[in-house]
Amino acid sequence: MRLYIITFLVGTFCYSCKNSTNESLPPNIVFFFVDDMGWQDTSLPFHTEVTQLNENYYTPNMVQLAEDGVKFTQAYATAVCSPSRISLMTGMNAARHMVTNWTLRKDQSPDPEHSIIQPPEWNMNGLSNQKGDSLTYFATTLPQILQQNGYQTIHVGKAHFGAKDTPGSDPRNLGFDVNIAGHAAGGPGSYLGKYNYSADWRQPGNLIWDVPGLDKYHGTDVFLTEALTIEAKEAVSEAVEDGSPFYLYMSHYAIHAPWEKDERFYTKYEGGGLSQFDAVFAAMIEGMDKSLGDIREHLNNLGVSDNTIIVFMSDNGSPKQATRNLPLRGHKLLPYEGGVRVPMVVYWPGVSQAGTTEDQYVIIEDVFPTFLEMAGVASKQIPETDGISFVPMLKGEEVDEQERPIFWHFPHTYDQFPYSAMRKGKWKLIYRHTERALELYDIENDLGESTNLVESETQKTEELAKILTSYLLETRALMPIDNRTGKAIEMPSEHI
Numbered sequence: 001m002r003l004y005i006i007t008f009l010v011g012t013f014c015y016s017c018k019n020s021t022n023e024s025l026p027p028n029i030v031f032f033f034v035d036d037m038g039w040q041d042t043s044l045p046f047h048t049e050v051t052q053l054n055e056n057y058y059t060p061n062m063v064q065l066a067e068d069g070v071k072f073t074q075a076y077a078t079a080v081c082s083p084s085r086i087s088l089m090t091g092m093n094a095a096r097h098m099v100t101n102w103t104l105r106k107d108q109s110p111d112p113e114h115s116i117i118q119p120p121e122w123n124m125n126g127l128s129n130q131k132g133d134s135l136t137y138f139a140t141t142l143p144q145i146l147q148q149n150g151y152q153t154i155h156v157g158k159a160h161f162g163a164k165d166t167p168g169s170d171p172r173n174l175g176f177d178v179n180i181a182g183h184a185a186g187g188p189g190s191y192l193g194k195y196n197y198s199a200d201w202r203q204p205g206n207l208i209w210d211v212p213g214l215d216k217y218h219g220t221d222v223f224l225t226e227a228l229t230i231e232a233k234e235a236v237s238e239a240v241e242d243g244s245p246f247y248l249y250m251s252h253y254a255i256h257a258p259w260e261k262d263e264r265f266y267t268k269y270e271g272g273g274l275s276q277f278d279a280v281f282a283a284m285i286e287g288m289d290k291s292l293g294d295i296r297e298h299l300n301n302l303g304v305s306d307n308t309i310i311v312f313m314s315d316n317g318s319p320k321q322a323t324r325n326l327p328l329r330g331h332k333l334l335p336y337e338g339g340v341r342v343p344m345v346v347y348w349p350g351v352s353q354a355g356t357t358e359d360q361y362v363i364i365e366d367v368f369p370t371f372l373e374m375a376g377v378a379s380k381q382i383p384e385t386d387g388i389s390f391v392p393m394l395k396g397e398e399v400d401e402q403e404r405p406i407f408w409h410f411p412h413t414y415d416q417f418p419y420s421a422m423r424k425g426k427w428k429l430i431y432r433h434t435e436r437a438l439e440l441y442d443i444e445n446d447l448g449e450s451t452n453l454v455e456s457e458t459q460k461t462e463e464l465a466k467i468l469t470s471y472l473l474e475t476r477a478l479m480p481i482d483n484r485t486g487k488a489i490e491m492p493s494e495h496i
Helices: 002-021 052-056 060-068 081-090 142-148 224-242 266-270 276-302 364-374 458-474
Strands: 028-034 070-076 152-157 178-180 246-251 308-314 341-347 356-358 405-410 419-424 427-432 437-442
Touching: 028 276, 028 364, 060 276, 060 308, 060 341, 081 142, 081 364, 142 152, 142 246, 142 364, 152 224, 178 224, 224 246, 224 276, 246 276, 266 276, 276 308, 308 364, 405 458, 419 458, 427 458, 437 458
Parallel strands: 028 246, 028 308, 070 356, 152 178, 152 246
Antiparallel strands: 070 341, 308 341, 405 419, 419 427, 427 437
């Protein structure tokens, strides 16, 4: 026992020595990215009041992160996964990078046929590291720039950057030194180790969703969220041992379909009055939250927590199968707040003020310039993007951005209606492509988007329609084709 104690103390001392010599290193960055988690799918309330949905969940580590850092009540992503992830990697809005729907198979779109609208030929192969690849978007990525500035870049979990058999399907082609379990698919075949994280057990031969690189857990009871957490901790330990600053992209597959029981937490929800689906969903959320706590504990044990920024965010709203994120309207894939408003918390030791709330809005492409500024990357190395750094917000500086326009673009028939949308200040404009119809909402006074003000606020409708039209033209956004005319549908300003 005495030998163990001595060994432990020496090990701790060595880590402390390593840390003390590395105090001048740029901060480590952990981006804890969750899939399909709605704004209210947590016991941490992002609304002005606690709702029943908050009480359904147990996410103590999210609560603790917010107590340590800054809770953003109006953070936005796109309404579907691949576009959010490409915007994160490039700092560009989906209208510009044209990866406007989810990707999977090379040269194949998931859009079904529609009687009126035909989706445009979008970048369905995703992000690429090579110029000229067909139906892809080429850019210098966030991890590439961090890599160039001495960071060890670690990808863990869901990638979903590029279609199968394209360069973008492998995160190592896009700036990551390490790739653990990331590939083309946007969901796992299964979360269960006993099924080898594959869908083959329920759909024989359907292997495209199989999570790669986790063979050591095959045939075990280790839930996918836990396996990814174990692997992430090991990768971080190696980066710390190397003495390099690290960027950990902790990109959980949870809580994307298929929804499967995390047996570590399921029983208490099953007996708590929830439906079976809601109990499964809540258990998966708690498992994700445990991962957050485990990673924070590991950073502390390594002695690097005081120099590690943690950003928690979701890639879009909750799926339509889940309980609605009231008071928000809608769900994943829709332009309403339930589809695009997401939970976000930022902890920057020594910079952000503990237990604060930020009510100004930000959007997914803002993460790109923010992380580069946090890392101390020279401004001349930061490319021009659609994003704006929110570092001043974290420093408590006065920021007047409430009239900044932000945009969404989904010219697709997949599962929902095609649209373009924008927010400027308290106003939200939605242009429904098929109907050529406009919707205007006062988000400040009508968070549930229940009253369309197009008829009563004609001047504001006209103003925003012109701004949205200008943006779509400036980005060369791809618009759907009207099957009846063979032409692209008209811009929103033409329907005032």
